[in-house]
Amino acid sequence: MIGLVVDGAFTVAVDWGTSSLRVWLLDSAGAPLGESRSAEGADGLAGGAFEACLTRHIERLGSAARGVRVVMCGMVGARNGWREAPYMPIPARLDELPRHAMRVAGAGVEALILPGLVRNHADAPDVMRGEETQLLGFSAVPGFSGLVCLPGTHCKWVRVREGVVEDFSSAMTGEIFRLLAQHSVLRHVVDPQARIAADDPVFLRAAAAGLARPEALLHTLFSVRGAALVAGLSASAAAARLSGLLIGTDTGAALREVPPGTPVSLIASGPFAALYERVFGLAGVRPRVFDADEMVRAGLFRAARLWDEMELRA
Amino acid sequence: MIGLVVDGAFTVAVDWGTSSLRVWLLDSAGAPLGESRSAEGADGLAGGAFEACLTRHIERLGSAARGVRVVMCGMVGARNGWREAPYMPIPARLDELPRHAMRVAGAGVEALILPGLVRNHADAPDVMRGEETQLLGFSAVPGFSGLVCLPGTHCKWVRVREGVVEDFSSAMTGEIFRLLAQHSVLRHVVDPQARIAADDPVFLRAAAAGLARPEALLHTLFSVRGAALVAGLSASAAAARLSGLLIGTDTGAALREVPPGTPVSLIASGPFAALYERVFGLAGVRPRVFDADEMVRAGLFRAARLWDEMELRA
Numbered sequence: 287m288i289g290l291v292v293d294g295a296f297t298v299a300v301d302w303g304t305s306s307l308r309v310w311l312l313d314s315a316g317a318p319l320g321e322s323r324s325a326e327g328a329d330g331l332a333g334g335a336f337e338a339c340l341t342r343h344i345e346r347l348g349s350a351a352r353g354v355r356v357v358m359c360g361m362v363g364a365r366n367g368w369r370e371a372p373y374m375p376i377p378a379r380l381d382e383l384p385r386h387a388m389r390v391a392g393a394g395v396e397a398l399i400l401p402g403l404v405r406n407h408a409d410a411p412d413v414m415r416g417e418e419t420q421l422l423g424f425s426a427v428p429g430f431s432g433l434v435c436l437p438g439t440h441c442k443w444v445r446v447r448e449g450v451v452e453d454f455s456s457a458m459t460g461e462i463f464r465l466l467a468q469h470s471v472l473r474h475v476v477d478p479q480a481r482i483a484a485d486d487p488v489f490l491r492a493a494a495a496g497l498a499r500p501e502a503l504l505h506t507l508f509s510v511r512g513a514a515l516v517a518g519l520s521a522s523a524a525a526a527r528l529s530g531l532l533i534g535t536d537t538g539a540a541l542r543e544v545p546p547g548t549p550v551s552l553i554a555s556g557p558f559a560a561l562y563e564r565v566f567g568l569a570g571v572r573p574r575v576f577d578a579d580e581m582v583r584a585g586l587f588r589a590a591r592l593w594d595e596m597e598l599r600a
Numbered sequence: 601m602i603g604l605v606v607d608g609a610f611t612v613a614v615d616w617g618t619s620s621l622r623v624w625l626l627d628s629a630g631a632p633l634g635e636s637r638s639a640e641g642a643d644g645l646a647g648g649a650f651e652a653c654l655t656r657h658i659e660r661l662g663s664a665a666r667g668v669r670v671v672m673c674g675m676v677g678a679r680n681g682w683r684e685a686p687y688m689p690i691p692a693r694l695d696e697l698p699r700h701a702m703r704v705a706g707a708g709v710e711a712l713i714l715p716g717l718v719r720n721h722a723d724a725p726d727v728m729r730g731e732e733t734q735l736l737g738f739s740a741v742p743g744f745s746g747l748v749c750l751p752g753t754h755c756k757w758v759r760v761r762e763g764v765v766e767d768f769s770s771a772m773t774g775e776i777f778r779l780l781a782q783h784s785v786l787r788h789v790v791d792p793q794a795r796i797a798a799d800d801p802v803f804l805r806a807a808a809a810g811l812a813r814p815e816a817l818l819h820t821l822f823s824v825r826g827a828a829l830v831a832g833l834s835a836s837a838a839a840a841r842l843s844g845l846l847i848g849t850d851t852g853a854a855l856r857e858v859p860p861g862t863p864v865s866l867i868a869s870g871p872f873a874a875l876y877e878r879v880f881g882l883a884g885v886r887p888r889v890f891d892a893d894e895m896v897r898a899g900l901f902r903a904a905r906l907w908d909e910m911e912l913r914a
Contacts, residue, residue, distance in 0.1 A: 404830060409809070410819070411826035440785070440822060456826075457818035458784065465779045470772070471754070495723070500815035501853045504771035504846070505724070508754060512725030512770075516718060532818070539815045 296354045298344055299586035300397075302362035303416060304329045308579075309343040311351045316587035322346040328361035328368075336368035337392040344395070356397035357586045357593065359419035363388065363399040373404035373413055378451045380422040384592040398593055400586075403451060412456050416582070417442045420553050423584030424576060425449045432549030435540065435566075436578065437533075437558035439464075443540045455543075459536040460558075463529060466507065472528065475514035480525035484560040488519075489526040493565045496534020500542070503535045529561065537565045553578050610668045612658055613900035614711075616676035617730060618643045622893075623657040625665045630901035636660040642675035642682075650682035651706040658709070670711035671900045671907065673733035677702065677713040687718035687727055692765045694736040698906040714903055717765060726770050730896070731756045734867050737898030738890060739763045746863030749854065749880075750892065751847075751872035753778075757854045769857075773850040774872075777843060780821065786842065789828035794839035798874040802833075803840040807879045810848020814856070817849045843875065851879045867892050 296319075297312040305327035311319045322343040331339060344351045363371030371388040387398040400422075402415035417436045421444060424434065429448055436442040439460040445453045467478035482489055495506060510528050513519040519527065550571050552562055555578040566573050610633075611626040619641035625633045636657040645653060658665045677685030685702040701712040714736075716729035731750045735758060738748065743762055750756040753774040759767045781792035796803055809820060824842050827833040833841065864885050866876055869892040880887050 405826070406830060408831070410823035411830035412823060413826055413829055441818075443819070455819045456822040458780075458821050459818055461784055462776075462818065465783055466772075469779055469783050470775055501849075501856060502814075503817055503853075504755075504773055504776065504850050505757070505769045505853060507772050507776075508770040509724035509726060512719070512727055515727055516720060516725035517722070535815075536818050539817075539819060542815060 300358035419585035477521035480522035492530025493534035497538040500538040614672035733899035734895035791835035794836035806844025807848035811852040
């Protein structure tokens with residue numbers, strides 16, 4: 287422990303993604319007492335920069351955060367991160383994530399990096415890093431079995447059975463929206479910054495088309511250009527149409543993979559939450575909705591508790 | 601005619617796309633006597649630059665090309681081209697394209713710009729510019745009725761009935777390959793320059809997966825990354841997998857739109873021809889294959905003949 291006195295009452299929770307870093311100080315019940323965030327994603331850091339960066343954020347959270355145990359998730363545990371926390375293969379019990387975590391220790395910090403999950407199937411190998419921690423927080427909701435949707439750059443669709451991740455798949459929905467809006471022929475007609483409202487009829491019509499015919503995506507995408515050229519669709523309406531097609535297609539394809547009536551939970555933050563919830567509604571599905579930020583904090587806090595139990599047993 | 605003596609024996613045929621220009625001198629039977637090409641696409645030119653550029657290419661083709669009638673197709677007729685040749689709405693008789701062409705005349709040139717086609721349907725408006733001229737060349741194949749596939753950056757799928765374009769749809773297949781290989785998270789694992797062989801088992805397996813489940817594209821795309829991270833897929837194999845998924849999905853979706861047994865023709869040049877032909881084979885379809893360069897020359901030549909007839913009637 288290198289002379290550190292770790293105060294078991296508080297937890298520093300760290301969600302360290304590819305392009306962003308969020309650090310919270312949590313109280314003894316897991317409630318956030320303070321937050322420090324920046325764009326210092328794991329992609330831009332190397333070697334000792336991780337520790338210096340984390341120490342700086344912990345200092346910002348004040349003296350109560352000093353010497354507190356730290357639990358981290360996300361790309362900080364990737365091969366090019368602070369220290370690699372190898373993926374756990376599925377099926378995976380979420381409450382075993384801390385047992386597969388890696389420790390890092392430095393001058394002022396003692397921290398755990400949670401592993402991601404890997405799907406080792408030859409047909410469609412897949413990985414996640416970060417969402418498993420949201421799922422660990424979510425698994426405190428007792429007894430859920432069904433499909434969990436975690437929208438984002440790479441939207442994760444996860445089959446969970448009572449705390450066990452049985453299968454998952456990643457869809458490039460968010461990234462393809464950005465690529466098309468910024469780099470494709472559609473960039474001339476789409477406003478990539480447009481705010482899309484979940485009750486926008488253009489969004490809803492496109493989402494319904496995507497849900498009904500997810501196989502037609504490569505064809506329907508080009509219709510965004512056609513609608514702008516031929517029907518004078520505005521740049522913000524074109525963004526709504528593009529988003530609707532993609533989210534509708536994503537959701538339609540995912541729902542085809544599960545039996546009708548499968549319970550669905552949606553873990554999302556920001557605009558995605560309302561957009562996906564509305565598209566599920568078009569498909570006749572009513573998901574339970576959870577906030578992604580709350581879930582990642584809950585997962586990191588739960589991991590800290592499980593860590594305590596492991597230390598006590600050790 | 602501004603003092604020009606147009607020699608009816610020869611034709612200058614011009615395929616002027618977004619990013620490339622190809623100019624041929626054709627003999628009185630439509631066979632190419634010479635070719636001049638460059639990267640001076642219509643996207644980078646404005647105003648008088650078109651005429652200067654075309655004149656330069658015609659000079660390169662030698663004295664026989666001087667004062668010869670010119671027929672052009674492609675983005676040269678777009679709103680930002682040399683002169684806009686408004687789209688013909690479908691259903692459209694291909695041999696009526698020259699009647700809807702626009703004339704441009706300059707110091708040393710008298711030319712016709714063929715129009716594109718537009719699908720004015722509210723659900724999926726669509727446009728083409730250039731492919732309609734390949735179809736005009738192709739329609740010399742008598743009596744074809746069925747589905748025509750024209751692969752490319754935006755792959756066109758066209759329903760033709762005896763010289764009439766009844767419907768069409770554009771798929772962003774080629775552009776999405778480029779976007780994903782160069783700008784997405786897959787750029788770390790895909791070699792965008794890889795030469796993909798049509799008999800590569802990685803390509804074929806991915807194409808079969810795309811054909812079988814075109815609705816799953818957003819999900820299967822991410823598996824290219826998974827296969828690289830988890831199974832050590834090489835960068836060139838990852839390119840083959842990505843290409844197979846996209847071409848398989850594109851073809852699978854298009855074939856679902858037509859009755860089984862519909863005759864299929866493939867108009868393609870370069871590597872696309874073999875890749876699409878092989879994917880059709882996996883789907884149990886045997887297309888007739890035509891060379892895209894030959895078809896565009898044949899279409900431009902046929903348009904020149906039809907122009908002659910119009911002049912004679914006038």
